[in-house]
Amino acid sequence: METIIKQKIRQVKQGDQSAFEDIVNFYQKKVFQVCYRMLGNIHEAEDMAQEAFVRAYTNIHSFDEKRKFSTWLYRIATNLSIDRIRKKKPDYFLDAEVKGTEGLTMYSQLSDQNPLPDEEMESLELQSYIQKKILSLPEKYRSIITLRYVDDLSLQEISEVLDIPMGTVKTRIHRGREALRKKLRDL
Amino acid sequence: MSCPKRYIEMMHKYLDHEITKEEETELKDHLMKCEVCQLHFHELKRTETLLESPPHVQVSPNFTEQVMNKLPKEKKSISYKKWLKGHPIFTAAAIFFILMLTSAFSLWSQDGQLTVSKQQGIVIEDDTVIIPEGKVVTGDLVVKNGDVIVEGKIEGDLVLINGNLISSNGLLASAGEVTGQIEQVNQIFEWVWYHTKETFRSIFSF
Ligand SMILES: [Zn+2]
Numbered sequence: 467m468e469t470i471i472k473q474k475i476r477q478v479k480q481g482d483q484s485a486f487e488d489i490v491n492f493y494q495k496k497v498f499q500v501c502y503r504m505l506g507n508i509h510e511a512e513d514m515a516q517e518a519f520v521r522a523y524t525n526i527h528s529f530d531e532k533r534k535f536s537t538w539l540y541r542i543a544t545n546l547s548i549d550r551i552r553k554k555k556p557d558y559f560l561d562a563e564v565k566g567t568e569g570l571t572m573y574s575q576l577s578d579q580n581p582l583p584d585e586e587m588e589s590l591e592l593q594s595y596i597q598k599k600i601l602s603l604p605e606k607y608r609s610i611i612t613l614r615y616v617d618d619l620s621l622q623e624i625s626e627v628l629d630i631p632m633g634t635v636k637t638r639i640h641r642g643r644e645a646l647r648k649k650l651r652d653l
Numbered sequence: 654m655s656c657p658k659r660y661i662e663m664m665h666k667y668l669d670h671e672i673t674k675e676e677e678t679e680l681k682d683h684l685m686k687c688e689v690c691q692l693h694f695h696e697l698k699r700t701e702t703l704l705e706s707p708p709h710v711q712v713s714p715n716f717t718e719q720v721m722n723k724l725p726k727e728k729k730s731i732s733y734k735k736w737l738k739g740h741p742i743f744t745a746a747a748i749f750f751i752l753m754l755t756s757a758f759s760l761w762s763q764d765g766q767l768t769v770s771k772q773q774g775i776v777i778e779d780d781t782v783i784i785p786e787g788k789v790v791t792g793d794l795v796v797k798n799g800d801v802i803v804e805g806k807i808e809g810d811l812v813l814i815n816g817n818l819i820s821s822n823g824l825l826a827s828a829g830e831v832t833g834q835i836e837q838v839n840q841i842f843e844w845v846w847y848h849t850k851e852t853f854r855s856i857f858s859f
Contacts, residue, residue, distance in 0.1 A: 483727050490717045498712045508710050515712070519720045593709040600704075614669075615704040621669055640665045647693075647700045 467492070471535055478526050490519050493536060496617050497543050503612035504547035506601040514550060518543040536617065541627045544609050551605050592653070599649040607642035614639060656683070656690055664694050668701055753852055754845060770795035774805070781819075793833065806830045813837045814847070 471492065477485035497518055502511035521542050522529075529538050600608060613619045613627055625635045663680040666672040672680070684691050713719075767780055774788040780799045784790055788805035797814040810833035811818070818835060838847045 481727060483721075483724060486724065487717055487721055490720045494712050494716050494720075498710075498716070499708055502708050502710050511710070512713060512716065516716070516720050516723060520723050523724050590709055592703075593706070596703050596706075597708055611704065616707070618705075621671065636665075636669075639669065640662070643665065643668070643697065643700060644661075646704065647696045650700050650703055651696045653699075653703065 468534075472531060475526065475529065475531065475535060478523070483523075486519075486523055489522075489535075493539055494519075496536070497539060499616045500540055500543045500612055501547050503597070503600055503616060504544065504605075504608060505550060506597055510550065511547075514546050515543060518546055521546070534623070537619070537623055537627055540613060540617070540619070541629075544613065544627060548605055548609060595653070596650065599646060602649070603642055603645060607638055607645065610635060610638045611642045611646070656687055660687075660690050661693065664690075664697055668697060753849060767799040768795075768797040769799075780816075803831060807832065809833045811835045812847075 471489065474485045474488050478489070494515065498511055498515040501514040501518070502508065505511050505514065518539065522539055525542075529535065600611060603611065609628060610624055613624045614621075619627065621632060621635050621639065624639075625632045628635070660680060660683055663672060663676050666676065667680065684694060767777070767782070769775065769777070769782055771790065771792065771794060774784065774790045775794075776783040776785055777799075781802060782796050782799050783802045784794075784805040784807060786804040790805070790807045791809065793809040793812065794801075794807055795812040795814065796816055799816045800819045801811065801813060801816060802819055803811070807830070809831075811831045813836070815838070817837070836847070
């Protein structure tokens with residue numbers, strides 16, 4: 467698949483717009499999922515995912531073909547989503563950190579306020595429950611968790627996508643995962 | 654109760670496929686005998702499974718179409734063929750212009766020999782066209798690839814293409830009389846321009 471995509475990218479670079487259609491078809495699901503995990507709203511997620519593809523198209527010449535296209539695409543999508551979150555976000559308190567104890571401070575206390583769902587919860591409800599828990603994470607953990615699980619990105623890839631050092635990626639994924647373990651353990 | 658933190662770290666390393674063989678062995682050995690860590694590990698793996706299941710939401714079926722509609726128009730260098738198809742009048746004009754230029758160029762290169770638009774009342778010596786004293790040329794005179802000596806009179810314009818107006822002693826000068834304008838065309842582009850002008854004149858004078 468990668469070689470077909472590479473060929474399509476070359477066609478797009480040469481000005482063949484219709485070749486981009488196949489690229490959108492191929493990646494739309496994952497890009498949309500990334501945006502949805504980040505934003506938690508279908509319409510917003512679709513807007514952002516579309517915008518990500520438009521940006522990818524207009525900046526296609528800056529894409530280095532030696533790199534993975536999906537990684538580059540996710541970078542655009544997550545950056546757009548993070549911008550969106552920051553613009554509308556009044557719930558900054560979730561990310562408030564007590565000095566010296568970086569990480570899961572305030573929101574971990576907020577975690578299990580929701581009543582636990584039934585044992586026989588349908589998968590749809592289960593999914594929206596998981597989504598809600600992911601959304602309750604501060605954006606810097608959310609983006610890493612999203613990339614780690616939507617497309618099984620390696621820590622190295624996540625570090626490239628988000629442009630943050632590997633050490634930080636490791637710390638954040640561990641903390642994010644521990645937070646979700648606590649939030650999801652009673653399911 | 655509290656095990657070294659490094660076991661938890663190893664669990665995360667395990668989940669991120671970053672664990673070494675030695676660490677993995679060490680972790681397994683510890684999990685065999687520590688229930689607290691076992692439970693922790695179990696919960697982490699379960700969380701992992703839950704997170705790996707994709708969100709239930711679907712992209713709308715016309716997602717791709719909408720993206721394609723939002724893209725900026727294709728660059729001109731690539732799509733000029735499409736553009737020309739969409740602008741038939743311009744295309745026709747362009748083709749006409751190209752054909753006209755081509756014919757003008759071929760006219761230019763075709764004949765290096767002396768040509769005169771009318772023979773009446775003139776004398777031709779070698780590459781020189783002479784309007785002798787007392788003679789009158791009525792109407793415009795076009796001379797191509799030759800010099801012109803005017804000792805008589807031209808009642809109209811004189812057009813010199815690739816030639817000069819000289820006097821009988823060979824110096825560059827005009828002696829006789831030209832009632833109209835004297836137009837001299839010596840450069841290829843001037844010639845093309847002249848030809849173009851003439852073509853348009855002949856088209857639009859009808
Ligand atoms: Zn232990």
